[in-house]
Amino acid sequence: SQKIEQNSEALNIQEGKTATLTCNYTNYSPAYLQWYRQDPGRGPVFLLLIRENEKEKRKERLKVTFDTTLKQSLFHITASQPADSATYLCALPMDSSYKLIFGSGTRLLVRP
Amino acid sequence: EAGVTQFPSHSVIEKGQTVTLRCDPISGHDNLYWYRRVMGKEIKFLLHFVKESKQDESGMPNNRFLAERTGGTYSTLKVQPAELEDSGVYFCASSLRTGTYTEAFFGQGTRLTVV
Numbered sequence: 001s002q003k004i005e006q007n008s009e010a011l012n013i014q015e016g017k018t019a020t021l022t023c024n025y026t027n028y029s030p031a032y033l034q035w036y037r038q039d040p041g042r043g044p045v046f047l048l049l050i051r052e053n054e055k056e057k058r059k060e061r062l063k064v065t066f067d068t069t070l071k072q073s074l075f076h077i078t079a080s081q082p083a084d085s086a087t088y089l090c091a092l093p094m095d096s097s098y099k100l101i102f103g104s105g106t107r108l109l110v111r112p
Numbered sequence: 113e114a115g116v117t118q119f120p121s122h123s124v125i126e127k128g129q130t131v132t133l134r135c136d137p138i139s140g141h142d143n144l145y146w147y148r149r150v151m152g153k154e155i156k157f158l159l160h161f162v163k164e165s166k167q168d169e170s171g172m173p174n175n176r177f178l179a180e181r182t183g184g185t186y187s188t189l190k191v192q193p194a195e196l197e198d199s200g201v202y203f204c205a206s207s208l209r210t211g212t213y214t215e216a217f218f219g220q221g222t223r224l225t226v227v
């Protein structure tokens with residue numbers, strides 16, 4: 001079955017550094033991949049979508065890569081700020097449809 | 113523009129009782145989804161509406177769950193009778209288009225606790 005793996009351990013970094021989060025998937029060839037941010041008590045908020053034919057996508061301080069050979073996406077936040085502290089979720093479309101499969105998320109903590 | 117709103121934000125009910133969750137999608141979004149996150153697990157798909165029609169309810173756990181979307185506007189998700197394992201956070205999301213490459217807008221979720 002399709003499976004998404006995100007590092008369950010929290011990532012703790014110093015303000016100003018680059019945060020890199022990993023999303024690995026198996027048994028699957030998704031047409032695209034999405035990254036969401038979730039704060040405590042809130043719903044996921046869409047950040048970026050990257051298609052299978054795109055290697056890299058940027059939005060302000062965010063950068064996402066998508067390696068379909070390695071079946072991996074990397075999510076980078078440059079010049080991190082304490083306000084970036086949140087849980088980041090990777091999501092893929094189920095069975096090439098609109099239904100999303102979510103990873104368990106990685107919690108990021110940026111220290112001032 | 114108002115986002116996706118869900119009511120209530122929290123609900124605590126006893127096993128065997130009935131609970132109805134409500135979701136108001138973003139105006140103009142024909143696509144509405146329900147997802148659920150139970151303790152320690154990932155967010156999982158429950159079902160999908162296009163306007164008032166159920167397109168896919170393959171993720172609904174069992175027949176104790178009933179979702180409706182009368183008139184293609186807001187949606188309700190009823191759990192009757194509730195069981196302990198139904199506890200979790202129920203998210204509603206909406207999107208403008210059905211096709212791929214479509215971002216979904218999520219509500220804040222309803223935290224359901226069955227005791």
